[in-house]
Amino acid sequence: MSRAGRWVRRWYGAWRASRLGTRLAFGLGAVSLVVFAIVGALTVELMHDYLNRRLDEQLKTSQVTQVPHLRESKDNPEVVYSWYSAVFEVRQGVAVPQPGSTLPADVRPLAKVAEEATRGDVFRTVYLHDQGSYRVRACPVDAGTVLLSAAPQADLDSTVQQLVLIEVVAFLVALAILVIAGRLVLRRGLRPLSDMAGTAHDIASHDLTGTANLPVRASGTGGGAEVEELRTAFNLMLSHIESSLAARTAANDRLRRFVADASHELRTPLTSIRGYADLFRYAAANEPEEREAHLEKIRAETARMSVLVDDLLLLARLDANDAEPPVRPQRMDLTEIAVAAADAFRAGRPGHPLTLEIPDDPVMLHADPVRLRQVLDNLLANAAVHTPAGTRVDVTVAVADGMAVTRVTDGGPGISPEAQERIFDRFYRVDDSRTRAGGGTGLGLAVVHSLVLEHGGTVAVESEPGRTTFTVWLPLSA
Numbered sequence: 001m002s003r004a005g006r007w008v009r010r011w012y013g014a015w016r017a018s019r020l021g022t023r024l025a026f027g028l029g030a031v032s033l034v035v036f037a038i039v040g041a042l043t044v045e046l047m048h049d050y051l052n053r054r055l056d057e058q059l060k061t062s063q064v065t066q067v068p069h070l071r072e073s074k075d076n077p078e079v080v081y082s083w084y085s086a087v088f089e090v091r092q093g094v095a096v097p098q099p100g101s102t103l104p105a106d107v108r109p110l111a112k113v114a115e116e117a118t119r120g121d122v123f124r125t126v127y128l129h130d131q132g133s134y135r136v137r138a139c140p141v142d143a144g145t146v147l148l149s150a151a152p153q154a155d156l157d158s159t160v161q162q163l164v165l166i167e168v169v170a171f172l173v174a175l176a177i178l179v180i181a182g183r184l185v186l187r188r189g190l191r192p193l194s195d196m197a198g199t200a201h202d203i204a205s206h207d208l209t210g211t212a213n214l215p216v217r218a219s220g221t222g223g224g225a226e227v228e229e230l231r232t233a234f235n236l237m238l239s240h241i242e243s244s245l246a247a248r249t250a251a252n253d254r255l256r257r258f259v260a261d262a263s264h265e266l267r268t269p270l271t272s273i274r275g276y277a278d279l280f281r282y283a284a285a286n287e288p289e290e291r292e293a294h295l296e297k298i299r300a301e302t303a304r305m306s307v308l309v310d311d312l313l314l315l316a317r318l319d320a321n322d323a324e325p326p327v328r329p330q331r332m333d334l335t336e337i338a339v340a341a342a343d344a345f346r347a348g349r350p351g352h353p354l355t356l357e358i359p360d361d362p363v364m365l366h367a368d369p370v371r372l373r374q375v376l377d378n379l380l381a382n383a384a385v386h387t388p389a390g391t392r393v394d395v396t397v398a399v400a401d402g403m404a405v406t407r408v409t410d411g412g413p414g415i416s417p418e419a420q421e422r423i424f425d426r427f428y429r430v431d432d433s434r435t436r437a438g439g440g441t442g443l444g445l446a447v448v449h450s451l452v453l454e455h456g457g458t459v460a461v462e463s464e465p466g467r468t469t470f471t472v473w474l475p476l477s478a
């Protein structure tokens, strides 16, 4: 590549890498340069024209005052300033200067103008050898006589040259001031944007993998409406990112805890099954009559495990928003479900007297009857399992504020306020009922919560010693 090519490339590279403020300032300078050039050329042209016209007028005035005088007296022409003044006799188209004329050594160019002037006034610009340009006016005095005046244009040219010089200097100074001041002003104006870029760099240098915090924000004020708008949008975007990060971190934590709890829960029945299997093998050889009992234990643990796995699967599917959701809503009557659940409870838990209160009219919902039955069964099972035998259980179904309200109340020992806050968490148990006979999995209320949410409803607990009520609100079918 040639030297010039390399130079152009280097400058182009530097230009591309330069800051926006610098670029804008130089752009402004380039535009100003064009404007200055146009303005300069116009003023010079106008000035030149004006001076020429003035010279023409001076020539004309001088000749107009001389002509009558010359006609009468045939006197010598008047010498004005440093002009040439001459009277020519034009005979057969040839001009001959008359005595008393002031003329340069080479008369020919002027004589030619005089020859033209016999028919009328003539203005010409003539170049005289060694003397430069002259503005020449010739006019007929009378037949065959012509008055000619030639004024040097050197003064005019030097005036115009001075103007050009002054303009070039003034424009260059203005250009320099414009570029330097413009660069400063633009840099100042663009500082808020640089600050925002700094904030973005700051964020980029943070490792956001394990954190939910994004403490940096674009600070500062002012910079104009657009900058203000950009700053607000930028900070809003950071808030969104922060909340998404927090949500992601929370979801990850929940998932990690869920997986750990699920493994832990599954390990307990598996350990029991292995233990009972060993006992079964021993009993098969030594105490045949014990075999059935061990087999029954294995069956019970397996049943417990399959309930756990079913619940886990259901929760996972509810979380995942699958293409095939675990809830298949249809138009259904909630009172029918309540009656069926109450009947099953009475048959299965004769130790707990149950009362059911339902409205006379059906309570129509758009919901999955199987899943709502599961909700009621879980609440009723808790009312039986976590209360002493003989505790009363009341179920009521009602309609209020466009919602179906189902309450399951028991007269058991109640749940402490701290436990109430966590009761719908997965694997949460008030006392570790895993160790108790028939202890649950800690997923019953989590399943209730997720299913009710999936149906667009809410669930809450109110409890004091002697009275615990779970209330489920579900939207009525339109």
Ligand code: ADP
Residues within 6 Å of the ligand: 382, 383, 385, 386, 387, 410, 412, 413, 414, 415, 423, 428, 429, 430, 431, 433, 439, 440, 441, 442, 443, 444, 445, 446, 468
């Ligand atoms: P579990 O399988 O242990 O029943 P749940 O999620 O259904 O799991 O319930 C969580 C915990 O809430 C239970 O371990 C129990 O201690 C408490 N609980 C639930 N319902 C009642 C109730 N009606 N009365 C007292 N405690 C309750």
